[in-house]
Amino acid sequence: MKFDIITIFPEIFDSFKNEALIARAQKKKIISINTHFLRDYTDDAHKSVDDRPYGGGPGMLLKVEPIFKAVSELKKKGGKSKVILFSPRGKKLDQKMVKKLSKAGRLILICGRYEGVDERVADHIADEVISIGDFVLSGGEVPAMVLTEAVSRMIPGVVGKEESAQKMDHAQYTRPEIFEAGSKKWKVPKVLLSGDHKKIEEWRKKHTK
Numbered sequence: 001m002k003f004d005i006i007t008i009f010p011e012i013f014d015s016f017k018n019e020a021l022i023a024r025a026q027k028k029k030i031i032s033i034n035t036h037f038l039r040d041y042t043d044d045a046h047k048s049v050d051d052r053p054y055g056g057g058p059g060m061l062l063k064v065e066p067i068f069k070a071v072s073e074l075k076k077k078g079g080k081s082k083v084i085l086f087s088p089r090g091k092k093l094d095q096k097m098v099k100k101l102s103k104a105g106r107l108i109l110i111c112g113r114y115e116g117v118d119e120r121v122a123d124h125i126a127d128e129v130i131s132i133g134d135f136v137l138s139g140g141e142v143p144a145m146v147l148t149e150a151v152s153r154m155i156p157g158v159v160g161k162e163e164s165a166q167k168m169d170h171a172q173y174t175r176p177e178i179f180e181a182g183s184k185k186w187k188v189p190k191v192l193l194s195g196d197h198k199k200i201e202e203w204r205k206k207h208t209k
């Protein structure tokens, strides 16, 4: 699985790419994550990636030309790919979408900034416009990390035990059996200590997201 991330802040991804499961999966060549600096795809001397919105209004928008150039050049180099734009107005990301995206082979992710992106990117360049939730962030970089991590977990071999990647999350406890602090006593549910696997499975099902 390949991730090509187009951004004006590539450094944001440095530690993300080089830690934990994501770093190991890249070493094993199961996934690859490449960031692409949007300013490298400009033609003017000032390397400008943003401009004022038509019709007025505060702030700046990312321009369509550099994004078009970046996506076209990336498409030429690699194989088949799906192009995703991040926007708070996009389709809300869930595990079902994550699973589907993990079959794409290659994702080109476009990170917006400032007041957003010229709408022609959503209309003509992106295959999908995705939001990671009903709130507004300052850029698409955090959403790109969210999507990259969630999709990577679906690729066989990325998560140690296959099982833990496929299942949704259920409530879990580890030692101590009773946590005490002052008058507080927080106990682990008895059923989990019972050794009764059928009952444990039932309890987990009830406490699964």
Ligand code: SAH
Pocket (backbone or CB within 6 Å): 085, 086, 087, 088, 089, 110, 111, 112, 113, 114, 115, 116, 117, 130, 131, 132, 133, 134, 135, 136, 137, 138, 139, 140, 141, 143
């Ligand atoms: N004025 C814009 C907000 C732009 S936020 C509007 O309300 O439509 C700047 C960029 O951050 C966006 O272009 C997008 O790429 C990213 N972004 C912000 N919130 C997001 C969210 N919830 N999901 C995905 N991307 C988001």
